[in-house]
Amino acid sequence: MAINRQKITLGISACLMGQEVRFDRSHKKSNFCVNELGKHVQYKSYCPEVAIGLPVPRATIRQTRIGDNDSNIIKVSRPDGSGDVTDALTEYGQNVATKIDDLSGFIFTAKSPSCGMERVKVYYQHGKGASSDGVGLFAKEIMAANPLLPCEESGRLNDPLIKENFVLRVYAYHQWQCLVDSGLSKHKLFDFHSQYKYLIMSHSNQAYRELGRLLGDGLKEADADIANVAGAYIAGFMNALKKKASRKSHANTLQHLQGYFSKQLTKIEKQELTEQIDEYRKGLIPLIVPLTLIKHYLLEFPKPYLASQKYLEPYPAELKLRYGY
Numbered sequence: 001m002a003i004n005r006q007k008i009t010l011g012i013s014a015c016l017m018g019q020e021v022r023f024d025r026s027h028k029k030s031n032f033c034v035n036e037l038g039k040h041v042q043y044k045s046y047c048p049e050v051a052i053g054l055p056v057p058r059a060t061i062r063q064t065r066i067g068d069n070d071s072n073i074i075k076v077s078r079p080d081g082s083g084d085v086t087d088a089l090t091e092y093g094q095n096v097a098t099k100i101d102d103l104s105g106f107i108f109t110a111k112s113p114s115c116g117m118e119r120v121k122v123y124y125q126h127g128k129g130a131s132s133d134g135v136g137l138f139a140k141e142i143m144a145a146n147p148l149l150p151c152e153e154s155g156r157l158n159d160p161l162i163k164e165n166f167v168l169r170v171y172a173y174h175q176w177q178c179l180v181d182s183g184l185s186k187h188k189l190f191d192f193h194s195q196y197k198y199l200i201m202s203h204s205n206q207a208y209r210e211l212g213r214l215l216g217d218g219l220k221e222a223d224a225d226i227a228n229v230a231g232a233y234i235a236g237f238m239n240a241l242k243k244k245a246s247r248k249s250h251a252n253t254l255q256h257l258q259g260y261f262s263k264q265l266t267k268i269e270k271q272e273l274t275e276q277i278d279e280y281r282k283g284l285i286p287l288i289v290p291l292t293l294i295k296h297y298l299l300e301f302p303k304p305y306l307a308s309q310k311y312l313e314p315y316p317a318e319l320k321l322r323y324g325y
């Protein structure tokens, strides 16, 4: 059955949506997820603990490392070891993981033994103390089976850079999913790469060059295996976007964009834009400032190739994600 991708769909831990499904019948409603991002995407919520039959309210469960401190055997149960739900959570996660082709991202609840994406507390079976190197059993299965799927957790989304990066990856991945649904072709792959040129460059110049080479070499023969090349391309593409875009790399990208107007801008206008890019590089103003000026010049001096660049608006501007860094 064809997937309806008109609206971006994200998976989310149910308690982040405000559902009272936690052990103490509380929720962990995320204002950003529900009231901000929620205006632009739709959610499918999952509470793995309720899904495997645990009641609300319920006794708390936690991860315990079985055996010595280096052991990789983790069990999830009540603190006294009773009520082991390790297999049930893992099986539920595996089951959901195969049925989420319609999702373009997933937001998990931080620190949960079921939903935490990283740094989940793991108690030592013998002796006191705990390490913070666990992964929630449900989240682990979702991420393992869908390595390209953009995933984040609630606590980390308070960081403006991480939040921006997650939303950026969701929108890019969704566009890729739509492209694949519409049928792959050489032209569509080159076109996608072209639209994302400056966005990829803002994360990694090297990745942009390598991805370009991958398409150029992989698709040059008439009988090229397009699906194979596309698989390698999207893996490299999503990996590149995961890399933090620094102020320096953004500033370099902005300079490239500035170059499109070298013939039209007056000396004073060029100087003003150069100063803004420089101030952004130094951390004195947010990215939105020089970008707004570039967009203004783009309206004044239309350039179709530049206008097609995802870098200029990779997600809805109302999310205001470029004001914070």
Ligand code: SF4
Pocket: 013, 014, 015, 016, 021, 022, 023, 046, 047, 048, 049, 050, 109, 112, 114, 115
């Ligand atoms: S963190 Fe996950 S398992 Fe726990 S209440 Fe929220 S959705 Fe349910």
